[in-house]
Amino acid sequence: MKWTIPIVAATCLAADYATKVWANAALIPGSPSPFIPGLLRLTLTTNTGAAFGVGRQSAWLMTALALTILSAVLIWVIKRESSSEPPLLCERVGMGLLIGGAAGNILDRLVAGRVTDFIEFAFIDFPVFNLADACIDAGAVLILLKLVDSHQRCAFSQSVQPSAPLPDATTAASTQDSESPGND
Numbered sequence: 032m033k034w035t036i037p038i039v040a041a042t043c044l045a046a047d048y049a050t051k052v053w054a055n056a057a058l059i060p061g062s063p064s065p066f067i068p069g070l071l072r073l074t075l076t077t078n079t080g081a082a083f084g085v086g087r088q089s090a091w092l093m094t095a096l097a098l099t100i101l102s103a104v105l106i107w108v109i110k111r112e113s114s115s116e117p118p119l120l121c122e123r124v125g126m127g128l129l130i131g132g133a134a135g136n137i138l139d140r141l142v143a144g145r146v147t148d149f150i151e152f153a154f155i156d157f158p159v160f161n162l163a164d165a166c167i168d169a170g171a172v173l174i175l176l177k178l179v180d181s182h183q184r185c186a187f188s189q190s191v192q193p194s195a196p197l198p199d200a201t202t203a204a205s206t207q208d209s210e211s212p213g214n215d
Contacts, residue, residue, distance in 0.1 A: 032120060036108060039127025040134065047135030047163040054149040054161075063151065072153045077145040094140045101133045118177070125173030132166030139163075 058064060058075035066073050080087035081096070108126050111118050118126065139146045148159040 032123065035120065035123040036112075036127040036130065039124050040131035043128055043131025043163070043166045044134050044138070047132065047161065047166065048138065050162045051135075051139060051147040051149075054147060058149055065153070068153070070153055072151050073149050074151045074159050075147070075149045076159050077143075078148055079145045090140070090144060094137065097133065097137050097140065101130070101137060104129060104133065121173050122177040125170040125177065128166040128170030128173065130170075132163040132168075132170060135163030135166070136161070 054073070054075055058073055060075045060077075063072045063074040078087070079090040079093070081093050104126075108130070111122075111126075136146050146161065146163075148161045148164075150161060150165070151157070151159045
C-alpha cells in the first residue's frame with residue numbers, strides 16, 4: 032500500500048503522455064473524429080491557459096501556478112502519509128491520480144509550452160480535455176468522497192456516544208464475582 036500513490040501517479044503520467052503523443056500524430060487540429068458515437072469525439076486542440084481558457088495570455092504564469100499547486104499537494108500527501116492516521120486505499124489512489132494528472136499537464140507545458148487537449152463530449156457543449164484532466168477530476172472526487180465519508184462517520188460516532196461510561200472488563204468481572212451467590 033506504501034507504493035500506491037507513486038505507482039498510480041506514474042501510470043497516469045505515462046498514459047497521459049502516450050495519449051498526447053498519439054493525438055498529436057494521429058489527429059488533425061480542430062477536425063472532430065467520432066470515437067464513441069453520441070458520447071465522445073476526438074478533437075485536437077491546445078491550450079496555453081488553465082481550465083476553461085483562463086489565463087491564455089500568461090502561459091508562464093499558468094505553469095508557475097501549476098507547479099506551486101503541485102508542490103502544495105505533494106507537501107499535503109507527505110504530511111498525510113506521516114500522520115497518525117495515514118490515508119486509506121481510495122484516498123491514496125485519488126492522491127496518485129491528482130499528482131499524475133497535474134504532472135502530465137505540467138510536463139506538457141514545460142515541453143511544448145501548451146497543454147494538448149483532444150477528448151470531447153459529443154452530447155453536451157463542454158471544453159475539450161485530456162486524460163490528465165480526467166485523472167485530476169477523478170482523484171479529486173475520490174479524495175472528497177473519503178473526506179465526506181470520514182466526516183459522516185465522525186458525526187455519527189459523536190451522536191451515539193453513551194451518556195455514562197461503560198465499565199471496563201476488569202470492573203465488570205470483579206462486580207460479577209462479588210455479586211455471585213456463595214461469596215457471602
